[in-house]
Amino acid sequence: xxxxxxxxxxxxxxxxxxxxxxxxxxxxxxxxxxxxxxxxxxxxxxxxxxxxxxxxxxxxxxxxxxxxxxxxxxxxxxxxxxxxxxxxxxxxxxxxx
Amino acid sequence: xxxxxxxxxxxxxxxxxxxxxxxxxxxxxxxxxxxxxxxxxxxxxxxxxxxxxxxxxxxxxxxxxxxxxxxxxxxxxxxxxxxxxxxxxxxxxxxxxxxxxxxxxxxxxxxxxxxxxxxxxxxxxxxxxxxxxxxxxxxxxxxxxxxxxxxxxxxxxxxxxxxxxxxxxxxxxxxxxxxxxxxxxxxxxxxxxxxxxxxxxxxxxxxxxxxxxxxxxxxxxxxxxxxxxxxxxxxxxxxxxxxxxxxxxxxxxxxxxxxxxxxxxxxxxxxxxxxxxxxxxxxxxxxxxxxxxxxxxxxxxxxxxxxxxxxxxxxxxxxxxxxxxxxxxxxxxxxxxxxxxxxxxxxxxxxxxxxxxxxxxxxxxxxxxxxxxxxxxxxxxxxxxxxxxxxxxxxxxxxxxxxxxxxxxxxxxxxxxxxxxxxxxxxxxxxxxxxxxxxxxxxxxxxxxxxxxxxxxxxxxxxxxxxxxxxxxxxxxxxxxxxxxxxxxxxxxxxxxxxxxxxxxxxxxxxxxxxxxxxxxxxxxxxxxxxxxxxxxxxxxxxxxxxxxxxxxxxxxxxxxxxxxxxxxxxxxxxxxxxxxxxxxxxxxxxxxxxxxxxxxxxxxxxxxxxxxxxxxxxxxxxxxxxxxxxxxxxxxxx
Ligand SMILES: Nc1nc2c(ncn2[C@@H]2O[C@H](COP(=O)(O)OP(=O)(O)OP(=O)(O)O)[C@@H](O)[C@H]2O)c(=O)[nH]1
Ligand SMILES: [Mg+2]
Numbered sequence: 134x135x136x137x138x139x140x141x142x143x144x145x146x147x148x149x150x151x152x153x154x155x156x157x158x159x160x161x162x163x164x165x166x167x168x169x170x171x172x173x174x175x176x177x178x179x180x181x182x183x184x185x186x187x188x189x190x191x192x193x194x195x196x197x198x199x200x201x202x203x204x205x206x207x208x209x210x211x212x213x214x215x216x217x218x219x220x221x222x223x224x225x226x227x228x229x230x
Numbered sequence: 231x232x233x234x235x236x237x238x239x240x241x242x243x244x245x246x247x248x249x250x251x252x253x254x255x256x257x258x259x260x261x262x263x264x265x266x267x268x269x270x271x272x273x274x275x276x277x278x279x280x281x282x283x284x285x286x287x288x289x290x291x292x293x294x295x296x297x298x299x300x301x302x303x304x305x306x307x308x309x310x311x312x313x314x315x316x317x318x319x320x321x322x323x324x325x326x327x328x329x330x331x332x333x334x335x336x337x338x339x340x341x342x343x344x345x346x347x348x349x350x351x352x353x354x355x356x357x358x359x360x361x362x363x364x365x366x367x368x369x370x371x372x373x374x375x376x377x378x379x380x381x382x383x384x385x386x387x388x389x390x391x392x393x394x395x396x397x398x399x400x401x402x403x404x405x406x407x408x409x410x411x412x413x414x415x416x417x418x419x420x421x422x423x424x425x426x427x428x429x430x431x432x433x434x435x436x437x438x439x440x441x442x443x444x445x446x447x448x449x450x451x452x453x454x455x456x457x458x459x460x461x462x463x464x465x466x467x468x469x470x471x472x473x474x475x476x477x478x479x480x481x482x483x484x485x486x487x488x489x490x491x492x493x494x495x496x497x498x499x500x501x502x503x504x505x506x507x508x509x510x511x512x513x514x515x516x517x518x519x520x521x522x523x524x525x526x527x528x529x530x531x532x533x534x535x536x537x538x539x540x541x542x543x544x545x546x547x548x549x550x551x552x553x554x555x556x557x558x559x560x561x562x563x564x565x566x567x568x569x570x571x572x573x574x575x576x577x578x579x580x581x582x583x584x585x586x587x588x589x590x591x592x593x594x595x596x597x598x599x600x601x602x603x604x605x606x607x608x609x610x611x612x613x614x615x616x617x618x619x620x621x622x623x624x625x626x627x628x629x630x631x632x633x634x635x636x637x638x639x640x641x642x643x644x645x646x647x648x649x650x651x652x653x654x655x656x657x658x659x660x661x662x663x664x665x666x667x668x669x670x671x672x673x674x675x676x677x678x679x680x681x682x683x684x685x686x687x688x689x690x691x692x693x694x695x696x697x698x699x700x701x702x703x704x705x706x707x708x709x710x711x712x713x714x715x716x717x718x719x720x721x722x723x724x725x726x727x728x729x730x731x732x733x734x735x736x737x738x739x740x741x742x743x744x745x746x747x748x749x750x751x752x753x754x755x756x757x758x759x760x761x762x763x764x765x766x767x768x769x770x771x772x773x774x775x776x777x778x779x780x781x782x783x784x785x786x787x788x789x790x791x792x793x794x795x796x797x798x799x800x801x802x803x804x805x806x807x808x809x810x811x812x813x814x815x816x817x818x819x820x821x822x823x824x825x826x827x828x829x830x831x832x833x834x835x836x837x838x839x840x841x842x843x844x845x846x847x848x849x850x851x852x853x854x855x856x857x858x859x860x861x862x863x864x865x866x867x868x869x
Pocket of ligand 2: 261280
């Protein structure tokens with residue numbers, strides 16, 4: 134496999150909503166405004182935590198994620214405010230620091 | 231020695247140490263509280279069950295300890311009314327309460343990493359604290375591990391690892407409570423460092439520091455877990471298989487529908503032998519009393535009034551218990567949280583959030599606790615919208631009315647073999663009408679009076695758990711008590727009063743008048759013009775008036791009216807009497823009326839309390855009455 138060109142500087146960040154099932158990712162940034170962010174934070178959904186989508190609910194409902202071993206359901210609109218990168222890349226970044 | 235001298239709360243023993251049970255939702259606080267106090271707080275397997283503060287006494291050999299069960303919280307910065315209660319109690323700001331002398335912090339051992347995050351602000355209160363890690367059984371079963379003593383060392387307070395469902399494992403908790411009296415070494419105020427303040431005002435500008443605050447808090451929690459040798463339990467295979475089914479895009483909804491169908495079919499089919507038994511027992515006891523009591527006004531009151539009235543309602547106890555049996559299984563198994571996830575899409579369309587779904591589901595038992603549990607809904611407008619529509623969900627008090635009318639007017643025919651018949655289908659139809667009314671009303675409200683943005687949905691899914699026989703039996707027992715108490719109070723009182731009104735004015739010969747000429751009959755005839763367009767006569771009219779107290783009272787009322795009316799010595803048939811009085815159109819009209827109308831004083835009272843005024847309950851009552859009248863009129867007109 135070819136490595137990504139170095140010009141990308143940092144690994145490509147994606148939104149959690151675009152992550153396929155069973156891919157483990159690390160949260161890097163939360164783009165949720167104000168009050169709405171706290172319910173996420175309290176449940177341990179903070180930058181640095183690992184998230185893994187495990188199941189989509191029927192008829193376009195929320196998606197169930199495994200967050201540090203606990204199942205939490207989030208709507209798509211919330212998941213598209215959570216900026217993540219794959220856990221391998223995240224580990225790489227941590228190593229290089 | 232521990233009394234801080236401030237005013238004790240209602241029902242709180244002044245001298246006894248006051249201990250608050252705190253922790254994240256669904257961690258087993260109420261289970262623990264129940265075991266220690268012997269009370270029966272509601273327990274179920276989804277977050278947000280307890281929404282009020284509840285006191286209980288633990289009687290130890292050294293003296294009593296007052297325990298307070300609290301709503302679950304993830305921190306001390308409340309966003310909803312239930313979380314506010316917890317915060318206020320912990321800070322000693324709850325009206326009439328002093329600050330607790332000690333804290334029992336309940337954390338789920340299988341979720342230790344995220345649950346330790348709440349330890350920080352709670353320990354920072356500086357009160358003597360015992361950390362109770364529940365779910366020790368599940369931790370073991372799924373190969374998780376942790377060193378209790380290391381965690382205790384790291385936190386600087388005692389730590390107990392228990393199975394809150396097993397009283398035998400709760401000894402360390404009792405020891406802690408005892409030490410509050412004797413000053414034992416278990417009681418240590420936590421020495422933990424001052425915790426970074428929660429940013430006061432919230433808003434977009436302040437969001438960033440808050441994220442950092444929690445990121446650091448999580449980091450510390452993880453380090454704590456690591457030094458305590460915490461090994462997260464493996465995900466359970468059964469759990470994953472069950473979720474694969476419950477949340478499957480095709481099978482998920484099918485399972486949901488299947489569950490609903492089985493519940494309703496069993497309410498009719500399975501209940502029959504039980505109901506026949508109850509009915510026979512009531513009839514037999516009535517006949518026996520009739521044969522031993524001499525002819526007198528007392529005999530008439532007892533048989534025509536009380537036995538006919540209260541007895542007609544009692545017959546429905548088996549059906550209500552079957553309903554509650556299923557509710558117990560659904561709530562204790564963890565399926566409810568999945569149902570809320572499936573329903574979130576619909577709720578979102580309506581303008582509500584998935585969280586509102588759990589209170590609405592519990593309204594199938596009774597609207598009163600449902601309206602209270604809507605306290606967990608964070609957005610105030612969403613909360614009002616939720617409690618406004620909750621009474622549309624078919625509560626168990628409607629079941630006797632539905633069951634009586636359906637049995638009398640809908641012939642039982644199989645639709646899908648023995649599993650599903652016409653009567654169950656009509657019953658489901660009535661439930662669906664209620665749901666549709668709730669959805670439409672909520673959508674209307676959220677687009678007019680309660681317009682606002684829709685709040686985010688974050689829902690934790692608890693693991694599936696096998697309901698215990700004990701918890702199901704206690705629920706059924708409690709429900710039976712509630713049912714009997716209502717029958718013994720409201721229904722008994724109403725039937726006695728009604729009977730008295732059927733006895734006057736006395737005829738010239740001194741005997742009771744024909745019922746149409748009695749005071750009751752005359753009152754009924756005043757009501758009749760208003761309900762004639764719906765196809766009801768004065769008897770139903772009286773029933774509708776008395777059912778304002780509580781819905782099932784109409785069954786008792788009709789029992790008394792027909793009971794007085796029938797001259798037979800033998801027990802009369804309420805169904806047969808109704809068939810004389812109503813045709814299919816007016817029977818359906820009556821059903822429709824009960825689907826929509828808000829005939830329940832307890833609901834009105836709790837609405838007033840939870841909304842802080844008469845405005846919402848008044849609007850709700852009028853709106854629902856209007857809908858009921860219009861719906862019944864249409865049903866009577868077209869059938
Ligand atoms: N296996 C196991 N189950 C438990 C234990 N403690 C509680 N439960 C179950 O966990 C679920 C939640 O228990 P509750 O006592 O209602 O939890 P709570 O903390 O009061 O929850 P909220 O009132 O929602 O904050 C119930 O299904 C209990 O039967 C335990 O130690 N082991
Ligand atoms: Mg509780």
